[in-house]
Amino acid sequence: MLSRIIALVIKELLAILRDGKSRMVLIGPPLIQLIVFGYAASFDLNHVPFAVYDQDQSIASRNLVADFAGSPVFQQVAELHSPERIKALIDSRQVEMVLSIDPRFTRDLLSHKPAPVQVIVDGRNSNTALLILGYANSIISKASTAWAAEHGGRAPPAQIDPRALFNPNLNSHWFIIPGIVALLVQVVTLLVVGLSVAREREAGTFDQILVTPLRPFDILLGKSIPGLIIGLVEGTVIILATVYWFGVPLLGGLLQLYIGLILFVVSVTGIGLMISSIASTQQQALLGAFLFMVPSIILSGFATPIANMPALVQDLTLINPMRYALVVIRRCFLEQPSFSSLVPQYTAMAVLALLSLAAAGWLFRKRAV
Missing domain, CATH: 3.40.1710.10 (abc type-2 transporter like domain)
Known part of the structure; x- marks a missing residue:
């Protein structure tokens, strides 16, 4: 069974990497967004x-x-x-x-x-x-x-002696650019996974996969692992660019960072498979992915604090995996968090990953019948 899943994973990776349009989705948009957000997005004022x-x-x-x-x-x-x-x-x-x-x-x-x-x-x-x-x-x-x-006048009765922890210069790029890691990983993973099953249906090859010895669970696993691999590779490239190109310090441990990144990618993969299982064409899958991404980014705390949102909206953010990923990634960049302090975020993303993968499996079996 393992060899069949590995064969399906290799087939998916080759289908993505050999297609020029798919390669552009993996390279072009993340690179453009990293440059745009990295240089243009700032809360600082100049001139x-x-x-x-x-x-x-x-x-x-x-x-x-x-x-x-x-x-x-x-x-x-x-x-x-x-x-x-x-x-x-x-x-x-x-x-x-x-x-x-x-x-x-x-x-x-x-x-x-x-x-x-x-x-x-x-x-x-x-x-x-x-x-x-x-x-x-x-x-x-x-x-x-x-x-x-x-x-020789009277000095002000009280004077402010400012001191900023974790970000001494109050550089807003140190807050924004680590958040871009989660944003771009979500975009790439969601598009790759969301288009996988829809691409097979549109090309007419999905029925051929169903008549193979692979079970629906095996097909689901084979479709999700390529997205997981690509999401982690994309995240690693963006982390390297954040540290060595934009000069944002990475103070926390890589282990804590990558545990959070893996759990985040798995949860996004489950959501992408849900979208892909429902969609009949790649266009529908693409629209479904963007329909999820925009509210996800707004409700994640990427630009505006969640504490400033209405109570009902704050409750909605609890089912958004990007909310927890941003906490882990930003803390790992600017702090030195212990593993135990990140357990609540890890647990929330693990629960969301299990729920999304279970829902994707149920939808997949229902559509495969």
């Missing part, structure tokens, strides 16, 4: 265009403007002499922030009073606006502390 409305025109106000202009986050593009242009510049998206300095700025500083500085931001993208306000507040706080130290 935010801003305008200055300096009503004080003093050395202190110019120093504050210089602090903003000298920051890698901000880029001054305009200097205003009246408030009328502020709304027009923000409406046209020429600037995302306007720094308005009160005419009493220097006088209030010298008299040790709060010196008003207004920061006007484009609130159409609330996340970006909050980030801009955070950066602006940091620059103004540092300038205020420096002024107090230089002129």
Whole structure:
């Protein structure tokens, strides 16, 4: 029996690797997505265009403007002499922030009073606006502390001494790119496995497989192992690119990482076989795969925290294997997790893998009759 399954696995691998379109699915999309996400996807802000409305025109106000202009986050593009242009510049998206300095700025500083500085931001993208306000507040706080130290003023009563664990520079790529490992492994595995049975049905060779000595379980196993192998190879390539190309540190153990990766690939393989067993054509299988992938990515915590989602949606994420894979992969990259601390994620993915494979087997036998 083992030799028959191995023969079917080899046949599946040859069918995938010999077909030019299948090879493109394995190489092209993952490579493009890795480059796009790796370089384009970022929560960091750089070169935010801003305008200055300096009503004080003093050395202190110019120093504050210089602090903003000298920051890698901000880029001054305009200097205003009246408030009328502020709304027009923000409406046209020429600037995302306007720094308005009160005419009493220097006088209030010298008299040790709060010196008003207004920061006007484009609130159409609330996340970006909050980030801009955070950066602006940091620059103004540092300038205020420096002024107090230089002129003998009273220092702020409390000062923030920031320290970030696991990601000292708060580089968002260290959070996003490890998540791409799970995302691309899911995409490739789901497409390879999802198209396997549908391709046989479309080509008219599925009935020939059914009349062989192979049992339905053997056929199911032979169809799933190639997807498992390809998913693990694809995951290894992306992990190497993450570490050696993008420079994201891999602090955790490879054993913990690959146990999670194997369980994740097995659970995705079961889902892919369910889709493939239901679909009659490759087009149906492709649509079914994408129908699953989009909600899976959104409900995984890849970009938005699961804790911020409504309670009902949070419950739905419990049946999403990518949710648990992201926790394992990100922790293995940025932390040094023990095996025991990852057992809840391993257990959840193992249960989902068993359920999806059992459901795929039932659907396969039902369609094979």
